[in-house]
Amino acid sequence: MDKHKISAMSEEKRTALLTAAMAEFAQNGYKKTSTDTIISRAGMSKGLLFYYFGTKKDLYIYLYEYANRVVMKEYNEKIDYESKDIFARLRSMILLKFKLIEAFPAVLDFISSAYFEKDSAVVEAISQDSKKLYQEASGKLLEGIDLSLFKPGIDHKIAIQIILFTIKGYSEAQASSEKKTKDYSSQINHYIYEIDEYITALKAAFYREDRV
């Protein structure tokens, strides 16, 4: 039996499957994720998964390429590297992250889990460019930022770490308290408001007074 065109699936079923599969793989890794769990979560029959995707491995690789394509596309379109202000850059990354989670809830979790995937059945298929996105993102974030905005006498390395830890800490705290509210999009405004509170406080702490 050949592999069938995945694009021929109905939109609903495809996204249900992809979303369920990404969430499961992200949570349990390749080996420990069962196709039974995926299909029951996606609400479809077992045969259909294999009808379209062939094998579990094929599904994983498809997901990996899909996730990278989606994230790369958004990333290249939306991130603004014009500004040399680290807060402006971070803010635009966070906004992007919210958009991505809204559209593809598990895509970021899946990508970062793939980064640590160590099952031999699957590593060679993803290892080539596995680290590209991550390294590009974290490398570029700090490239060429304007350190003269900081108060004199401040240890830039430490200050930047504190800024990054704060953003990461808030993101995680916010993600783990996920309520099942339908309108994530309405909550986003609240999250952005809180993020701005942190940014204001961090600017007051580390930026020269005339640049806050």
Added chain:
Amino acid sequence: MDKHKISAMSEEKRTALLTAAMAEFAQNGYKKTSTDTIISRAGMSKGLLFYYFGTKKDLYIYLYEYANRVVMKEYNEKIDYESKDIFARLRSMILLKFKLIEAFPAVLDFISSAYFEKDSAVVEAISQDSKKLYQEASGKLLEGIDLSLFKPGIDHKIAIQIILFTIKGYSEAQASSEKKTKDYSSQINHYIYEIDEYITALKAAFYREDRV
């Protein structure tokens, strides 16, 4: 067959078993952890595990009580709540954490994983006091701290969150880059040095100049 006295085990074997089991349970949760993995990691035979512990569930519960006992003991002995300075309190908690990890590498990971354990075979046995330690620790940490040490005009809630996020972020970054160096104890001094750098920077950012 009755359960045998665990304390009759040789010290070496017991700690090898407990350490291996805590690490595995912490990583995979109750259900997905296999006794085969535990024994091979601990370097002993399968029969022995069941000879001493009876069942997998009994092992888990024993571990849970053991871990709580160990942590509670250190916690009650060593944490200093005299000081009203949040940095002094945090610092003493971090030092305690280092000590605990040195003595029982996986004990903290295990406890926090038990906090999220949801397998029905085991939840009722741990749910009663599962949250005690965690809530006590995070509640007491902020109880009665001296807010007058902060710069006037600072949003205390935000500032404290930034402080906590920073400490947590550094701890995690440090834990995930664990090298297999034998002498963790010699690295601890380095970690403390870095933590103090962060504390200095955070004090400069948020405390009144006359209190830094």
Added chain:
DNA sequence: ACCCTGTTGACTGGTCTGGTCAACGAAAGG
């Protein structure tokens, strides 16, 4: 009537798991 496409879930062979047990080596005690 006959295909074709999409869909189902019972089924299979193989692997993995918690738990058992007959056997064994060494030490203890007589």
Added chain:
DNA sequence: CCTTTCGTTGACCAGACCAGTCAACAGGGT
């Protein structure tokens, strides 16, 4: 030196679980 006891082993078992298959079928198009 024999026997009992204790700690220890790993092959083994019955059941669960798993990726992948397949016969059957629904329904639309021709």
